[in-house]
Every structure is written in C-alpha cells, then in structure tokens.
Amino acid sequence: xxxxxxxxxSEEGETARVRLAxxxxxxxxxDLDGQLKKLRLKSKRATLDLSGIDAIDTAGAWLIRxxxxxxxxxxxxxxxxxADRQASAxxxxxxxxDQDSNPPRKEPPSFEEMLARLGFxxxxxxxxxxxxxGFFGLTIETFAATALRPVRFRFTSFxxxxxxxxxxxxxxVGLISFLIGVVMAYQGASQLRFFGAEIFVVDLVAISVLRExxxxxxxxxxxxxxxxxxxxxIGTMKLREEVDAMRTLGLDPVEVxxxxxxxxxxxxLPILCFFSDILGLxxxxxxxxxxxxxxxxxxxxxxxxxIPIRHFWVGMTKAPVFAAMIGLVGCYQGLRVKGDAGSVGRxxxxxxxxxxxxxxxxxxxxxxxxxxxxx
Amino acid sequence: MTETVISVRGLRxxxxxxxxxxxxxxxxRKGEILGIVGGSGTGKSVLMRTILGLIKPREGxxxxxGRKVDPLDRKTMLELERCWGVLFQDGALFSSLTVCENxxxxxxxxxxxxxxxASDLALLKIKLAGLKAEDGRKIPSELSGGMRKRxxxxxxxxxxxxxxxxxxxxxxxxxxxxxxxxxxxxxxSKNLGFTVFLITHDLDTLxxxxxxxxxxxxxxVLVTAPIAxxxxxxxxxxxxxxxxxxxxxxxxxxxxxxxx
Ligand SMILES: Nc1ncnc2c1ncn2[C@@H]1O[C@H](COP(=O)(O)OP(=O)(O)O)[C@@H](O)[C@H]1O
Ligand SMILES: [Mg+2]
Numbered sequence: 001x002x003x004x005x006x007x008x009x010s011e012e013g014e015t016a017r018v019r020l021a022x023x024x025x026x027x028x029x030x031d032l033d034g035q036l037k038k039l040r041l042k043s044k045r046a047t048l049d050l051s052g053i054d055a056i057d058t059a060g061a062w063l064i065r066x067x068x069x070x071x072x073x074x075x076x077x078x079x080x081x082x083a084d085r086q087a088s089a090x091x092x093x094x095x096x097x098d099q100d101s102n103p104p105r106k107e108p109p110s111f112e113e114m115l116a117r118l119g120f121x122x123x124x125x126x127x128x129x130x131x132x133x134g135f136f137g138l139t140i141e142t143f144a145a146t147a148l149r150p151v152r153f154r155f156t157s158f159x160x161x162x163x164x165x166x167x168x169x170x171x172x173v174g175l176i177s178f179l180i181g182v183v184m185a186y187q188g189a190s191q192l193r194f195f196g197a198e199i200f201v202v203d204l205v206a207i208s209v210l211r212e213x214x215x216x217x218x219x220x221x222x223x224x225x226x227x228x229x230x231x232x233x234i235g236t237m238k239l240r241e242e243v244d245a246m247r248t249l250g251l252d253p254v255e256v257x258x259x260x261x262x263x264x265x266x267x268x269l270p271i272l273c274f275f276s277d278i279l280g281l282x283x284x285x286x287x288x289x290x291x292x293x294x295x296x297x298x299x300x301x302x303x304x305x306x307i308p309i310r311h312f313w314v315g316m317t318k319a320p321v322f323a324a325m326i327g328l329v330g331c332y333q334g335l336r337v338k339g340d341a342g343s344v345g346r347x348x349x350x351x352x353x354x355x356x357x358x359x360x361x362x363x364x365x366x367x368x369x370x371x372x373x374x375x
Numbered sequence: 376m377t378e379t380v381i382s383v384r385g386l387r388x389x390x391x392x393x394x395x396x397x398x399x400x401x402x403x404r405k406g407e408i409l410g411i412v413g414g415s416g417t418g419k420s421v422l423m424r425t426i427l428g429l430i431k432p433r434e435g436x437x438x439x440x441g442r443k444v445d446p447l448d449r450k451t452m453l454e455l456e457r458c459w460g461v462l463f464q465d466g467a468l469f470s471s472l473t474v475c476e477n478x479x480x481x482x483x484x485x486x487x488x489x490x491x492x493a494s495d496l497a498l499l500k501i502k503l504a505g506l507k508a509e510d511g512r513k514i515p516s517e518l519s520g521g522m523r524k525r526x527x528x529x530x531x532x533x534x535x536x537x538x539x540x541x542x543x544x545x546x547x548x549x550x551x552x553x554x555x556x557x558x559x560x561x562x563x564s565k566n567l568g569f570t571v572f573l574i575t576h577d578l579d580t581l582x583x584x585x586x587x588x589x590x591x592x593x594x595x596v597l598v599t600a601p602i603a604x605x606x607x608x609x610x611x612x613x614x615x616x617x618x619x620x621x622x623x624x625x626x627x628x629x630x631x632x633x634x635x
Contacts, residue, residue, distance in 0.1 A: 026535050029496070030488045057535035058567060062499050086568065093566040097502035339516035340470040 024060025181283025234334025
C-alpha cells in the first residue's frame with residue numbers, strides 16, 4: 001500500500017491502454033483527481049486496466065467512473081479490464097446511484113433574489129408584530145379568565161419564579177445600582193465643583209436614580225437574566241414536545257407557563273426597582289460623603305426636603321409595565337421555538353434584544369407623557 | 376482463523392458512581408456484522424462510547440485494528456478516527472450545517488481534498504445511503520427521522536471506514552423504512568467490505584443482517600454467537616428475548632423470507 005497511486009497511458013494504434021495502479025482510496029483522491037483531469041487520449045478506443053490496483057474504495061471507484069464518463073463524452077469508447085471482484089462490486093455499487101441527477105451548484109444571489117429577501121424580511125417583521133399582538137391579547141384573555149377563577153392560578157409555579165426572578169436577582173441589581181450611584185455622584189461632583197454647587201449632587205443623584213436609572217438598570221438586568229431564561233425554558237419544553245403534550249392533556253400552556261412567569265415578573269420588578277433606588281442613593285451618598293464632605297445626615301435631609309416624592313412614583317409606575325413587556329417577549333419567543341436546538345439560542349438572543357429595545361422605547365414614551373402632564 | 380478488528384479485555388467502566396461494565400470481554404471479527412443486544416440501560420451505548428475512546432474505562436484494555444485505544448494518545452486516536460465511522464443514537468448531525476456539509480466534515484478534517492471533489496464525494500455518499508441529491512441541501516431539522524438516520528449513515532461512511540458503529544439505527548423508523556435500512560446496510564457492508572458494530576433492539580434487523588450477536592447482561596457480554604445458537608441458550612433473559620411474542624414473530628418472518 002506504500003506504492004503511489006497512478007495513472008499511466010500507452011497508446012498503440014487505435015486503442016489506448018490506461019493503466020491504473022496503486023491504492024485507489026479516498027486518501028489519494030485529490031492526487032488521482034488531478035491526474036485524471038490531465039488525461040488526454042488521441043485514440044478513439046480505450047481500455048481501463050484495473051489489474052494494478054491494490055486497494056479500492058468508493059472514492060476510487062467513483063473517480064474511475066467519472067473518468068470513464070468524461071472519456072465517453074469525448075467520443076471515446078471505454079472498456080474495463082482486470083477488475084477484481086471487489087473492484088467490480090464497487091464500480092457497480094457506485095454506478096447504481098445515478099450520477100446525472102446532481103443539482104447545479106449554488107449561484108451567488110442575484111439582484112432580484114436580494115429584493116425578494118428584503119420583501120421577505122419586511123413581511124416577516126409585520127407578521128411578527130401581528131403575532132406578538134395576538135399573543136398579548138391571548139395572555140390578557142387568559143389573565144381575565146384566571147382572575148375570575150383564581151383557583152386555576154398556578155401559585156406554586158408563581159412562587160418558584162418569584163424566587164428565581166426576584167430574590168435571586170437582588171445581589172446583581174443591588175451591586176450595579178450601588179456602583180452607578182457612586183459613579184454619578186463622582187462625575188456630578190467634579191462638574192458641579194466649578195460652580196461651587198456641590199450640594200446639587202444630591203439632587204442630581206436622587207432625581208436621576210429615582211426617575212430613570214433605577215428602573216432602567218433593573219429592567220435591563222432582568223431582561224438579560226430572566227427574559228432570556230423564560231425563552232430558553234419554554235423553548236426547550238417546546239422542542240421536546242412538552243408543550244404539545246400539555247395541550248393534549250387539557251392544560252393551557254399560556255395558563256401554565258406564561259401567566260405565572262409574567263405575574264412573578266410584575267410583582268418582582270417593582271420590588272427590585274425599589275431596592276435599586278435605595279442602593280443607588282446609598283452609593284451616591286457614600287461618594288458625596290467621601291468626596292464632597294456632605295454627611296449622610298445632610299444628604300438624607302436634603303433628599304427629604306428638596307426632592308418631591310413624585311420622582312419616586314414616576315420610576316415605580318414604569319416597573320410593572322416594563323415587567324409585563326419583558327415577560328411577554330420572553331414567553332412569546334420561547335413558544336416560537338421549533339426545529340433544532342439552535343433555534344433556542346437564536347430566539348433567546350432575539351428575546352433579550354427585543355425586550356431591552358421595547359423597554360427603552362417605552363421609557364422614552366413615558367418621559368414625554370410625564371412631561372406633558374407636568375410631573 | 377479470521378482476523379479480529381476489535382478486542383476488548385477485562386473492561387470495567389464506572390459512570391456517576393455506578394458500575395456499568397465489569398470483566399467485559401468482546402471480540403469483533405473482520406467483515407462481520409455483529410449485533411449487540413441487551414435490556415435498556417445495560418450499557419450498550421456506553422460500551423460503544425468506551426471503544427470509541429469517548430469514555431475512559433477504569434480497567435481493561437481495548438484494541439481496535441491492532442492499536443490500543445487510549446483517549447490521551449491523540450496521534451493513535453487520530454489514526455483510528457480515520458478508520459471508523461459512527462452513527463450515534465439520535466444521528467448527531469451538526470444542526471447548523473446542510474446534509475452535504477455534514478458529510479464533508481470528516482473529509483475536510485482528515486484529508487486535503489479540493490472542495491469540488493469533496494462535495495462530489497459527499498453527494499455520492501448521500502446517494503449511496505439512499506437519499507436524493509436534493510436532500511443534500513437541506514439542514515437536519517428539515518429531514519424526517521428516517522432521512523436523518525440515512526444522512527448520519529452517509530456521514531459515517533464518508534471516509535470509507537473499516538469499521539462502522541451504529542447505535543440503534545432503526546429505532547424510531549417505520550417498519551418499511553427499517554427494512555430498507557437493513558437492506559441498505561447489508562448491501563453496503565457486502566460491497567464496501569466494512570465491519571459493523573450494530574446496537575439494536577430490532578429483532579427483524581437481527582434476523583436479517585447480523586452474522587453474530589453479543590448479548591450484554593449482568594455488566595458483561597454473556598455470549599457471542601450466531602442467532603440460531605442464541606435461540607437455544609438457557610439464560611432466562613436471552614430465552615425471553617428470542618422466545619417472547621416479538622422474538623417468535625421475527626423468527627417466523629425470517630424463516631418465511633428464507634424459504635421464499
Ligand atoms: N454520562 C453518564 N453519567 C452517568 N451515568 C451514565 C452516563 N451515561 C450513561 N449512564 C448510565 O449508564 C447506563 C447505561 O446507559 P446506556 O449505555 O445509554 O444504555 P443502553 O444500553 O440503553 O444504551 C444507564 O444506567 C445510564 O443511566
Ligand atoms: Mg443506548
């Protein structure tokens with residue numbers, strides 16, 4: 001088997017003798033393919049002599065078939081000689097699967113195809129928006145039905161998810177909020193110092209944390225850690241046909257899977273938001289104390305005297321709305337999973353991106369709204 | 376004497392604190408189709424994965440094609456991977472690649488083929504495995520269960536292996552599809568001359584294609600023998616296996632086929 005596989009030609013008169021020798025296996029296929037491509041015959045008849053072949057597999061047999069076919073297409077009549085039992089069996093097996101029906105190779109996309117793709121994606125986005133709206137309606141309907149018959153509410157599941165999305169998120173939400181409070185106080189102080197208005201750091205930190213930063217940070221963290229988890233959990237169940245099994249058992253997936261999750265988020269997010277507000281203020285207070293010598297006492301007094309409570313309520317009002325959006329997107333994308341495991345990953349990413357996007361859009365709308373009614 | 380291509384001696388495997396195999400011996404001869412049977416959870420898949428070097432045994436030795444299987448010896452493992460093809464229980468096709476690309480993976484990994492030649496050879500394997508050329512463009516999630524098994528077989532055959540490992544290839548196929556798969560397997564192994572390590576629960580497959588059958592029970596290989604001998608074996612599980620209602624039905628239909 002150490003001998004090199006090769007093709008040699010001897011032409012005498014009308015008939016060319018093509019001797020194939022050595023191991024005709026897939027390992028030598030690249031080399032042999034090159035040799036056969038260079039094969040040019042002057043004669044009109046050729047005999048392929050296979051007696052020198054000491055090992056052959058399907059790749060080798062296919063190459064021989066292919067060479068014979070090329071010769072025949074060039075007007076040469078081809079005969080085989082010296083094939084042993086294994087070689088002829090392989091040639092037959094390979095010849096049996098018809099070679100002519102190979103589909104053409106893929107062409108690069110044309111302009112029309114690109115246009116069609118653009119149209120497809122546009123239609124897809126519209127359909128997606130409609131489906132999401134439909135899912136929203138379905139959830140509301142199920143919610144109303146459950147509100148009328150509260151025994152149907154999955155309380156155990158609700159508590160489980162409350163722990164997962166609420167309690168377990170406290171450390172990360174708290175830490176991030178605290179650090180952002182520190183950063184804001186520090187940056188604010190370095191700017192306000194120019195005007196001798198250091199004390200306004202308190203207003204800066206308190207208003208921005210209570211109104212915007214606290215709830216936004218919390219919502220983004222929750223979208224990243226719980227919205228994605230919802231999609232992955234429900235998606236995996238969908239893949240394993242657990243959701244279908246549920247339906248056949250008379251269980252409503254929206255009632256069993258979606259409602260407890262969304263309810264847990266709607267309850268947990270305001271609490272997390274409150275926690276985030278407190279930690280953010282603590283961070284700001286610490287920095288103001290260290291950096292500006294504003295004592296915690298003074299900080300708290302100023303917050304109480306100068307910062308109207310409505311800023312806090314503005315932030316808190318947004319919490320349940322954001323929670324519902326994150327939960328809806330997470331569950332909706334989870335239920336859309338189908339096909340393979342890759343789709344779980346894809347839709348989880350989409351769920352996070354979409355919910356963060358929606359949260360920020362909604363936050364902008366809230367800003368305009370609160371501005372209009374002068375809060 | 377016929378050559379032995381796989382030889383397992385004194386194998387002991389433990390997984391998750393549970394002993395799966397103990398003092399397990401097994402020989403697979405060159406060119407044969409060896410069926411592996413055993414109740415669910417007796418460690419058939421684990422045995423296959425151990426031979427493939429995916430699980431490290433606690434004790435014992437495994438030799439494949441005269442080389443010692445040692446997961447830590449990358450060089451030997453690379454040579455061996457070149458010589459075997461594997462069909463895992465659920466196909467294990469790469470879900471993000473088309474069927475064609477799946478079959479090309481081992482070729483690209485082990486050989487330096489021009490890409491046009493690789494895709495031509497992949498198409499050949501796909502058609503040998505009984506799929507249509509158009510199916511090569513599809514991704515695994517667009518295939519039915521039977522087609523996925525065939526695609527996985529095409530990938531297992533990509534390098535014209537000496538040994539093909541099949542883990543329950545006909546499980547989940549309809550009887551017609553399963554029978555076609557049996558026929559395909561028999562034809563290919565006869566024409567391409569490879570050895571087959573075939574885990575199966577399908578009694579019809581056992582009757583149709585196997586040369587010998589190894590029975591896995593009590594953590595070891597109880598017997599390795601042709602099916603006719605196993606039918607007379609006294610061990611209760613083996614007796615029940617071949618003489619239960621399904622065993623008898625498969626036996627009868629095999630006899631019918633043999634006579635006609
Ligand atoms: N990775 C693993 N960790 C722990 N236990 C395992 C693992 N893989 C398999 N097992 C156990 O090994 C036993 C044999 O499994 P397997 O070989 O898959 O059975 P089968 O014969 O049905 O193919 C089972 O009891 C299974 O629970
Ligand atoms: Mg198994």
